[in-house]
Amino acid sequence: MRLATLLGPDLKDALQTDPAALHEALEEFHPEDIAEIVEDIQLDDAVSLFRALPDDWGADVLERLPPEVQTGIIGSLSVEEAAGVLSEMSPDDLVDVVQELQEERQELVTELLGHFEQHEPEVAEEVRELSAYAEDVAGGLMTPDYVALPPETKCWEAIEEVRRLSRAEEVETIYYIYVIYGQVLVGVVSLRDLILGDPGETLADVMAENVVTVRDSDDQEEVATAIAKYDFNAIPVVDEHGNMLGVVTVDDVVDVVIEEATEDAHMMGAVDPIDDGYFETNLFGLFRSRVTWLSLLFVGGFLTATVMESFQEQLQTMLTLAIFVPLIISSGGNAGSQSASLIIRALAVGDVEPSDWWRVFGRELIVSVALGLVLGLLGFARAYFAADGGEDPVTLGLAVSLSTVGVVLVGSMVGSLLPLGIQRVGLDPAVSSTPFIASLVDVVGLLIYLSAGGAILSMA
Amino acid sequence: MRLATLLGPDLKDALQTDPAALHEALEEFHPEDIAEIVEDIQLDDAVSLFRALPDDWGADVLERLPPEVQTGIIGSLSVEEAAGVLSEMSPDDLVDVVQELQEERQELVTELLGHFEQHEPEVAEEVRELSAYAEDVAGGLMTPDYVALPPETKCWEAIEEVRRLSRAEEVETIYYIYVIYGQVLVGVVSLRDLILGDPGETLADVMAENVVTVRDSDDQEEVATAIAKYDFNAIPVVDEHGNMLGVVTVDDVVDVVIEEATEDAHMMGAVDPIDDGYFETNLFGLFRSRVTWLSLLFVGGFLTATVMESFQEQLQTMLTLAIFVPLIISSGGNAGSQSASLIIRALAVGDVEPSDWWRVFGRELIVSVALGLVLGLLGFARAYFAADGGEDPVTLGLAVSLSTVGVVLVGSMVGSLLPLGIQRVGLDPAVSSTPFIASLVDVVGLLIYLSAGGAILSMA
Numbered sequence: 001m002r003l004a005t006l007l008g009p010d011l012k013d014a015l016q017t018d019p020a021a022l023h024e025a026l027e028e029f030h031p032e033d034i035a036e037i038v039e040d041i042q043l044d045d046a047v048s049l050f051r052a053l054p055d056d057w058g059a060d061v062l063e064r065l066p067p068e069v070q071t072g073i074i075g076s077l078s079v080e081e082a083a084g085v086l087s088e089m090s091p092d093d094l095v096d097v098v099q100e101l102q103e104e105r106q107e108l109v110t111e112l113l114g115h116f117e118q119h120e121p122e123v124a125e126e127v128r129e130l131s132a133y134a135e136d137v138a139g140g141l142m143t144p145d146y147v148a149l150p151p152e153t154k155c156w157e158a159i160e161e162v163r164r165l166s167r168a169e170e171v172e173t174i175y176y177i178y179v180i181y182g183q184v185l186v187g188v189v190s191l192r193d194l195i196l197g198d199p200g201e202t203l204a205d206v207m208a209e210n211v212v213t214v215r216d217s218d219d220q221e222e223v224a225t226a227i228a229k230y231d232f233n234a235i236p237v238v239d240e241h242g243n244m245l246g247v248v249t250v251d252d253v254v255d256v257v258i259e260e261a262t263e264d265a266h267m268m269g270a271v272d273p274i275d276d277g278y279f280e281t282n283l284f285g286l287f288r289s290r291v292t293w294l295s296l297l298f299v300g301g302f303l304t305a306t307v308m309e310s311f312q313e314q315l316q317t318m319l320t321l322a323i324f325v326p327l328i329i330s331s332g333g334n335a336g337s338q339s340a341s342l343i344i345r346a347l348a349v350g351d352v353e354p355s356d357w358w359r360v361f362g363r364e365l366i367v368s369v370a371l372g373l374v375l376g377l378l379g380f381a382r383a384y385f386a387a388d389g390g391e392d393p394v395t396l397g398l399a400v401s402l403s404t405v406g407v408v409l410v411g412s413m414v415g416s417l418l419p420l421g422i423q424r425v426g427l428d429p430a431v432s433s434t435p436f437i438a439s440l441v442d443v444v445g446l447l448i449y450l451s452a453g454g455a456i457l458s459m460a
Numbered sequence: 461m462r463l464a465t466l467l468g469p470d471l472k473d474a475l476q477t478d479p480a481a482l483h484e485a486l487e488e489f490h491p492e493d494i495a496e497i498v499e500d501i502q503l504d505d506a507v508s509l510f511r512a513l514p515d516d517w518g519a520d521v522l523e524r525l526p527p528e529v530q531t532g533i534i535g536s537l538s539v540e541e542a543a544g545v546l547s548e549m550s551p552d553d554l555v556d557v558v559q560e561l562q563e564e565r566q567e568l569v570t571e572l573l574g575h576f577e578q579h580e581p582e583v584a585e586e587v588r589e590l591s592a593y594a595e596d597v598a599g600g601l602m603t604p605d606y607v608a609l610p611p612e613t614k615c616w617e618a619i620e621e622v623r624r625l626s627r628a629e630e631v632e633t634i635y636y637i638y639v640i641y642g643q644v645l646v647g648v649v650s651l652r653d654l655i656l657g658d659p660g661e662t663l664a665d666v667m668a669e670n671v672v673t674v675r676d677s678d679d680q681e682e683v684a685t686a687i688a689k690y691d692f693n694a695i696p697v698v699d700e701h702g703n704m705l706g707v708v709t710v711d712d713v714v715d716v717v718i719e720e721a722t723e724d725a726h727m728m729g730a731v732d733p734i735d736d737g738y739f740e741t742n743l744f745g746l747f748r749s750r751v752t753w754l755s756l757l758f759v760g761g762f763l764t765a766t767v768m769e770s771f772q773e774q775l776q777t778m779l780t781l782a783i784f785v786p787l788i789i790s791s792g793g794n795a796g797s798q799s800a801s802l803i804i805r806a807l808a809v810g811d812v813e814p815s816d817w818w819r820v821f822g823r824e825l826i827v828s829v830a831l832g833l834v835l836g837l838l839g840f841a842r843a844y845f846a847a848d849g850g851e852d853p854v855t856l857g858l859a860v861s862l863s864t865v866g867v868v869l870v871g872s873m874v875g876s877l878l879p880l881g882i883q884r885v886g887l888d889p890a891v892s893s894t895p896f897i898a899s900l901v902d903v904v905g906l907l908i909y910l911s912a913g914g915a916i917l918s919m920a
Contacts, residue, residue: 231711261721269801304786341729
């Protein structure tokens, strides 16, 4: 509440009368909470706030704002003002802002880089290096601000260096000290071991070798898996020669894991992943994220009509067959959705590999036949009582129940093996979404039911 | 490779000739990697390894083994040996092992607790306190091993205390020092600020107030959201009076986020979440995770047969109507799956609240009408060319396309509002799985299509 008051209608007055007092009052709050309120106030109020308060305060808040608000604020500041705030940000966050600006305000980015080139060439250099990486690989997540020292450094010297860098706010994480020989990463010492160790020992004496690293080109999902597996606070990023390039910290990884889970959940529901929140995405964005898949699935679904047409004669004479069409095809779709959600998730966390397809096939075969028998039994009962004179109840029951077994089997096979195949060819297995599997199985299910079920019925 | 050799066929020899050398060799590797191999070796080899090597080594490896291997090893050791290893574990991991043992080996847990009671009563106390919490709330994730000091402590005293506790391996994280008045949490100082600060200042001088905390009863998802939001390395857990109880560290949270995403993905696919990996779950476990929902959906699907039966006469005279049944109902299911996956994920990350239902309703209404019109147009074309003399092509086209608009609209509404309602009554919105939404929409979609579409056709 108090925070909302500080940034409320009296903000302009407060900024004019005593910006220092306002700054002190705001220091009480976490930048994340401040960012949440800044997001909702008028743009010109926000800009006045960034102008009046120190650059490091602005940097802390700016990095936590959504992209469109960042762009709005940076665009309204002068190049000098903007550069002041940006150069206080950690390089990885700065690059994210610059990459965001690039899309809409190319000329502003050129001006900013020119300004850095003149006044702080090392910032311009870092931005250029980091911009080379895609946002979703280790290189795009890492920060180049870490502590790296040669192996012969004494522990007390290392502590002094950590204090110096940390006081100058030049490092993002001080909890690991990386030991480099030339630029090659050869060991790591935790701050904990450093402050516990004998000050006269060298880093080479106390360091752990066999450092777990990721490559700069590794996908962010692999980075997340490595950090989660080893319970690290940070993981070093190296190039193909083992040269240290940066570190990815665990707090960025938590964001990555959440982001990837959202992406997968959307894809599984046949939605093109939306980057922003549900309410932040405009109506056209929501429409666009859904229309492609929905139309493709609909046009693909024309095949069901084609199958139905080709069995038209049979349906004419045995209309009871038509009655069970929705039930049977949906059971195949449901079984397929189940298998797909198990396998896609297992692929995402690394439990299953495409090369395991033979084992997956065996397991799904057994499980789906068991499931099919359960449903088949239920289906037999329902069909038995549906026969109203035209058909023999047992024959109709058999037609429905045997088709159900077949459809559940096919559904599970498609649902489990298709994601493996898609991953095998290098695509994201989550594109074999639940609706996609269901629609595919609809067609196959119809063919099975209308031909096998129809054959059984006509034998009677 | 080298690790696999160390733990390979010659393991027994190595343990008999020179366990100290083996221990030293193993120290080169991360316990996580060792655990991965121990998982696959013979149980009696693993037990010999735990017997021969120091308890703190055993503790590091044991906490990373899957539950069934943990139970196997602990069950094969004597009570004294097991207690030795267990008491070296951090309390939160120890409690996880004990809770796992509880299910199958109640008598062993009683013996172990009796042993702790006699020799290390503080361990028994901690286990009792932590066991009171469910595994998936903050209390079940937290460790009681943290650094907490009174506000009048001088910074140099605090550093000394951190060194002492850290050397004694009595704390899990030293990166935050919590400031408590009595037991009430009043502030926090990061290790970074502590080593940077003036040694003569007190913690009260340098601490940050307004500490972000979670309640012991908070769901693990809320803990993860808070840590992710504020980019913390650890978050303190307090009771209803603000007394500090423990801390949850970010590495545990990464695991929680992955676990919750898996749970949601399974539920979204109508699978009862399985706790272990795909291949670790036996066939019966896989069957059980799927049979309940699949059967329920199948029996619910009987309603589609009932609807079809009640329109039997109409279908008899207009068989073309039946031809489009699978296409139309699947488009409703697909639209519903899309909406559900967007909303369920937005609820999980806190973007949308059940109280937003009115805004969601408005957005889905507009978007789904637009989507429905696109599909309706496609459907019109398909139906127009399907009419083979019996029906007027335009009328058939209208029947199919108008029904499609209605079904897509209803599908999106059900898919978006049902999860909100389910969360509102306190259940996990992911139970409104994609197959559940699709099956529900099947029934409604059939009713719409057969009545509205049928009416349009018979008007012609």
